[in-house]
Amino acid sequence: MTDDEKDRLAWATSRLPAELRQNNVVYLHLVGGLSVESAARLARASVELAAAEIQAAELLLPGLLALNPLPRPRQIPALGFRALVSPAAMAAGRSDAQPCAACGKIGLGYHALECDATGRLWNNHYVCEFCTRAGRVEALGLSFNEVDRAQLDTTLARVNPDLASSERSIRTESLSREIIFCTPRPPILQPFLWPAHCGEYLGFVAQVSTDDLCALSPDGDGIQLFRDRLLTAEPPDEEWILGSWEYGFAPKGFTHVYLWRCLVCGEPFLTSDNE
Ligand SMILES: [Zn+2]
Ligand SMILES: [Zn+2]
Helix, strand or coil: CCHHHHHHHHHHHCCCCHHHHCCCHHHHHHHCCCCHHHHHHHCCCCHHHHHHHHHHHHHHHHHHHCCCCCCCCCCCCCCCCCCECCHHHHHCECCCCEECCCCCCEECCEEEEEEECCEEEEEEEEECHHHHHCCCCHHHCEECCEECHHHHHHHHHHHCCCCCHHHHHHHHHHHHHHHHHHCCCCCCCCCCEECEECCEECEEEEEECHHHHHHHCCCCCHHHHHHHHECCCCCCCHHHHHHHHHHCECCCCCECEEEEECCCCCCEEEEECCC
């Protein structure tokens, strides 16, 4: 196995359902190259359990590997999904059990959107964690998010000027697919395009209040942070900035503001539902 193959396999194993990752035997056996017995011993699991987990994982891994991940995936210490960087981001599902639209299993699911030729419908489809990670919604004509491909492409060209344009479009496509088909939609009120920076899609953190922004700003100047870090096509109107700040952000006021972080440079960014 080459290093890249090993990386891809590690990437795919990290996207297995939680119950197949809890003992780590799948990783130890398939990526680490240990025998089933050694992996079981190291994980303090029974050989039978280890073998059953490996067998289940081997059925799922081809589908995960077919997702064509990054040649060198970056490890982000996130709760499950790479571009969702805080527990608050994981909330866009239903708290009651639903049948998974892809596998039929009843459990907690993430909300997927239905697309048709005319645009997007907001019918209710719930998809379980495994099917989400495996990108199975694509085959059902469903998706979770829309992305700002052009922004990703521009920033990718900026941080990596030597990358051939064919390579760049492969990378753009692969990163976009991960957001569109494998990343649960963050709890954002209005339709939005997932923003990008430094040649990566941003990590969604949470909806924030004016107090949160004051706490986040190194000098406590929350409104300046709001002004500087808001991602908008046009520079925001100063009157709107002042008004939104004065009323406070939703749920207290009317303006919903969301915090993101660049997965590469770590800089914070903000988006808003109504500007
Ligand atoms: Zn499922
Ligand atoms: Zn960045």
